[in-house]
Amino acid sequence: MKDSVRGLSNPAAESAYHLRQVSLHGRACAGLACFAARNDAPQRWLQAHGNTPPLVCLGQCYSAPAASGDDQPLHIECRARQPVLLSHLLRGGARSLQRYTELGGGQALQIALTSVPAALIAQIEASGLRGRGGAGFPTGRKWRAVAAADSAHRYVVANADEGDAGSFSDRFLLEDDPFRLIEGMIIAGLAVGASQGYLYLRKEYPDARAIVSRALAEARSAGWLGPSVLGSGRRFELSLVEGQGSYVCGEETALLNSIEQRRPEVRPRPPQITEFGLYGRPTLVNNVETLCAVPWIITHGPAAYAAMGDADSRGTKLLSLNSLFRHPGLYEIEFGMPLRTVVDTLGGGLRRGNLLGVMVGGPLAGLVPPDLLDTPFEHTALESIGCSVGHGGIIAFSDDTRVAEIVAEVFRFGAGESCGKCTPCHLGSPELARLAREVVEGGQINRQRWQALIAALQYTSLCGFGRGLAEFALAIERHYPHWLD
Numbered sequence: 047m048k049d050s051v052r053g054l055s056n057p058a059a060e061s062a063y064h065l066r067q068v069s070l071h072g073r074a075c076a077g078l079a080c081f082a083a084r085n086d087a088p089q090r091w092l093q094a095h096g097n098t099p100p101l102v103c104l105g106q107c108y109s110a111p112a113a114s115g116d117d118q119p120l121h122i123e124c125r126a127r128q129p130v131l132l133s134h135l136l137r138g139g140a141r142s143l144q145r146y147t148e149l150g151g152g153q154a155l156q157i158a159l160t161s162v163p164a165a166l167i168a169q170i171e172a173s174g175l176r177g178r179g180g181a182g183f184p185t186g187r188k189w190r191a192v193a194a195a196d197s198a199h200r201y202v203v204a205n206a207d208e209g210d211a212g213s214f215s216d217r218f219l220l221e222d223d224p225f226r227l228i229e230g231m232i233i234a235g236l237a238v239g240a241s242q243g244y245l246y247l248r249k250e251y252p253d254a255r256a257i258v259s260r261a262l263a264e265a266r267s268a269g270w271l272g273p274s275v276l277g278s279g280r281r282f283e284l285s286l287v288e289g290q291g292s293y294v295c296g297e298e299t300a301l302l303n304s305i306e307q308r309r310p311e312v313r314p315r316p317p318q319i320t321e322f323g324l325y326g327r328p329t330l331v332n333n334v335e336t337l338c339a340v341p342w343i344i345t346h347g348p349a350a351y352a353a354m355g356d357a358d359s360r361g362t363k364l365l366s367l368n369s370l371f372r373h374p375g376l377y378e379i380e381f382g383m384p385l386r387t388v389v390d391t392l393g394g395g396l397r398r399g400n401l402l403g404v405m406v407g408g409p410l411a412g413l414v415p416p417d418l419l420d421t422p423f424e425h426t427a428l429e430s431i432g433c434s435v436g437h438g439g440i441i442a443f444s445d446d447t448r449v450a451e452i453v454a455e456v457f458r459f460g461a462g463e464s465c466g467k468c469t470p471c472h473l474g475s476p477e478l479a480r481l482a483r484e485v486v487e488g489g490q491i492n493r494q495r496w497q498a499l500i501a502a503l504q505y506t507s508l509c510g511f512g513r514g515l516a517e518f519a520l521a522i523e524r525h526y527p528h529w530l531d
């Protein structure tokens with residue numbers, strides 16, 4: 047296939063960028079964790095709501111309501127049999143390559159350079175690793191599809207857009223362990239036959255950007271990146287791309303458009319990006335946390351990884367606990383831990399009020415009510431109650447918030463972030479936001495109209511954003527049937 051570098055010469059592309067000129071400094075965050083904690087600092091929340099465009103989210107949900115430049119120390123803890131993702135963070139972080147290798151980093155790359163690609167893919171398949179970006183797709187299967195696609199060029203992309211309000215795990219991996227991601231990306235490139243990678247990083251993480259830029263320069267001068275990775279004769283280059291401040295930029299096809307400097311809107315599928323992705327080439331897109339698990343799996347073997355976790359959710363997962371918990375912070379758990387243990391033991395319960403519910407996995411997942419807290423944190427069990435693992439953000443809401451207010455806030459977010467490509471989401475989400483607002487203000491709305499709009503979103507949206515908003519609303523109806531009353 048011929049190279050098709052689309053969009054780079056498009057003079058309109060520059061104006062399509064969101065927030066290009068907007069400084070983040072001092073701006074308050076309008077994310078859902080900040081909404082949950084708004085009564086702790088009402089002025090700051092009002093300021094966040096007044097921002098145009100709104101800033102969502104800074105990844106400081108453990109000290110919400112948050113503002114840029116006003117970060118607090120983070121509590122980090124591992125409750126898995128073995129720390130896969132937090133080992134370096136628990137020992138102070140590894141921002142230099144020397145520190146990273148002192149802590150054992152780089153061994154997986156040495157193994158990968160002497161392995162055939164098929165063996166690397168087989169190891170990832172055997173580990174049972176599933177994507178941590180939200181959809182939980184089997185990682186090995188995706189790698190195999192990209193490797194098998196017929197093309198002379200392929201790309202690897204790390205999705206560091208971390209758009210789910212309530213999640214800050216990628217931010218800390220990027221800031222305190224950047225070489226783990228770089229190592230994971232090089233190994234992915236060797237496995238699928240890609241010699242160029244892109245790291246797509248959300249604009250709301252300026253510290254991560256500076257740290258990752260320095261790490262990339264160091265990796266380049268140490269020979270990890272370049273025309274011959276560690277003298278192996280195998281090429282891998284890695285470029286950092288700054289995100290454009292829109293939630294939908296995290297959706298993988300919109301993300302690829304954004305890298306190509308096109309308007310960041312969703313592409314219809316098929317074709318799948320594993321065949322026709324960035325610049326029309328087969329492309330592997332994986333989340334930061336997914337890629338960060340790769341070096342551990344290659345070093346310790348897939349069986350050790352698969353021995354942790356539960357059923358079809360293997361290994362460990364990072365959970366981000368918001369500021370309403372007594373012990374907010376970043377936790378690594380094995381899949382299968384009951385949500386009650388997450389809430390009561392890890393989080394220490396709420397620091398004020400009674401629990402209304404926990405939003406698990408971001409705004410496109412559901413709200414789990416207190417009587418379902420025995421549900422294990424793993425894909426199948428959460429899906430059976432209409433919720434999902436998502437990206438592991440756990441936002442507790444106390445009873446100073448009403449369910450209708452959460453619904454209104456989620457749809458306000460949805461209306462603001464819709465990319466506008468398809469009608470049910472573009473026109474439906476603002477209308478749903480308006481209806482939910484009416485409920486908050488004590489009005490009666492037409493339940494049938496609400497349900498018809500939700501059904502249109504669920505069945506006819508082009509991407510997971512519209513469908514996710516519908517699934518959120520359906521989970522609310524199921525677990526809080528009186529929310530409209």
Ligand SMILES: Cc1cc2nc3c(=O)[nH]c(=O)nc-3n(C[C@H](O)[C@H](O)[C@H](O)COP(=O)(O)O)c2cc1C
Nearest residue numbers: 177178179205207208209296297298332333336510
């Ligand atoms: C609206 C929307 C937003 C998304 N945002 C992110 C994101 O911020 N980070 C992420 O890794 N995946 C995000 N995803 C999922 C990606 O499209 C993709 O499935 C993921 O990056 C693949 O990596 P994984 O297989 O390692 O999970 C989003 C999906 C949708 C529909």
Ligand code: SF4
Nearest residue numbers: 465467468471509512
């Ligand atoms: S569902 Fe929403 S975000 Fe997705 S393509 Fe349609 S308008 Fe864009």
